[in-house]
Amino acid sequence: MNERMDTLVDPMEAAAGEAAELLKSLGNPGRLRILCALVPGDKTVGELEAATGASQSYVSGQLLRLRAEGLVACDREGRSMRYRLSDPRVRPLLERIYELFCPDM
Amino acid sequence: MNERMDTLVDPMEAAAGEAAELLKSLGNPGRLRILCALVPGDKTVGELEAATGASQSYVSGQLLRLRAEGLVACDREGRSMRYRLSDPRVRPLLERIYELFCPDM
DNA sequence: CAAATACATTTTGATATTCCAATATTGAAA
DNA sequence: TTTCAATATTGGAATATCAAAATGTATTTG
Numbered sequence: 001m002n003e004r005m006d007t008l009v010d011p012m013e014a015a016a017g018e019a020a021e022l023l024k025s026l027g028n029p030g031r032l033r034i035l036c037a038l039v040p041g042d043k044t045v046g047e048l049e050a051a052t053g054a055s056q057s058y059v060s061g062q063l064l065r066l067r068a069e070g071l072v073a074c075d076r077e078g079r080s081m082r083y084r085l086s087d088p089r090v091r092p093l094l095e096r097i098y099e100l101f102c103p104d105m
Numbered sequence: 106m107n108e109r110m111d112t113l114v115d116p117m118e119a120a121a122g123e124a125a126e127l128l129k130s131l132g133n134p135g136r137l138r139i140l141c142a143l144v145p146g147d148k149t150v151g152e153l154e155a156a157t158g159a160s161q162s163y164v165s166g167q168l169l170r171l172r173a174e175g176l177v178a179c180d181r182e183g184r185s186m187r188y189r190l191s192d193p194r195v196r197p198l199l200e201r202i203y204e205l206f207c208p209d210m
Numbered sequence: 211c212a213a214a215t216a217c218a219t220t221t222t223g224a225t226a227t228t229c230c231a232a233t234a235t236t237g238a239a240a
Numbered sequence: 241t242t243t244c245a246a247t248a249t250t251g252g253a254a255t256a257t258c259a260a261a262a263t264g265t266a267t268t269t270g
Contacts, residue, residue: 011210012138013158019206020134027129028228029121036121045247053118058229060248079237079246089205096201100194101124105116133258150217163259165217184216184267 022089025069026097030054031062035085038072039094044080127194130174131202135159136167140190143177144199149185 026032030052037043037051048059063083066072073086085091098105131137135157142148142156153164168188171177178191190196203210 012141012207013134015206015210016134016138016141019202020132020137023128023137023202024132027125027132029118029125030229032125032128033117033121036117046245055230056247057231057249060246061229064248076237079239079244081247092205093201096198097124097128100197101120102117105120135259151215160260161217162219162261166219166259169218181267184214184269186217 021069022071022087022093025066025071026090026093028062030058031066032097034059034062034066035071035090036094036098038083038085039091042082042084044077044082046080048083126174127176127192127198130171130176131195131198133167135163136171137202139164139167139171140176140195141199141203143188143190144196147187147189149182149187151185153188 026035033052033054034048037048043051045056045059045063048054048063049056052059063072063074067074069087071085071087071090072083074081074083076082131140138157138159139153142153148156150161150164150168153159153168154161157164168177168179172179174192176190176192176195177188179186179188181187
């Protein structure tokens with residue numbers, strides 16, 4: 001395998017790495033539900049707890065991870081934190097996932 | 106949280122679980138590249154090794170996993186095994202991933 | 211049958227993830 | 241400033257994943 005071959009394979013390698021990173025974040029039911037809950041609009045941590053049925057520390061922890069990855073962002077709002085989707089690639093991906101897995105919801 | 110609430114949350118829960126399972130499979134660069142390599146058409150293990158640059162045992166191992174999850178299927182062809190995508194949800198998902206991560210390939 | 215080719219499987223050690231429980235922090239209100 | 245409500249963080253145990261290495265199995269060819 002020579003270098004011309006490597007440079008040929010490389011861009012795919014990079015794209016696959018990036019894509020896999022994002023897909024891995026979506027590849028957990030809890031995180032997926034949190035992100036889905038944010039599609040219709042921004043929500044506070046408490047609202048996300050209610051929407052997903054998960055515990056406070058779980059939701060907060062996953063939000064922290066999603067924030068570190070740039071998938072969500074937040075602003076303080078009184079004593080609450082309001083989260084929103086912040087990666088432009090998440091919404092179109094979630095749309096297709098909706099089509100495939102939630103055909104009638 | 107009463108039972109009416111549970112039955113209300115349940116379908117989402119189930120869909121999220123299914124979707125997350127599939128996304129987790131795509132959430133690994135090696136597997137993602139294998140699946141992408143199968144989009145244009147079926148391939149043997151050897152062809153997939155060449156297409157992805159990964160080792161034989163790695164490719165074969167991932168194919169085994171993907172097969173167990175129903176994402177790919179295979180038929181023997183002489184001394185080779187020809188693999189193909191077998192889950193109808195994979196191709197549309199990969200298409201969108203292409204659009205998002207490989208805008209010019 | 212023997213050798214070669216193409217895959218499959220198992221093992222292993224390292225690392226990562228998951229999720230809960232407990233505790234800490236922060237901001238607003240009293 | 242004390243207190244409460246909302247969110248953040250940490251610790252830990254169980255489990256899962258990753259990828260390489262070594263070995264095993266099936267199929268064709270000579």
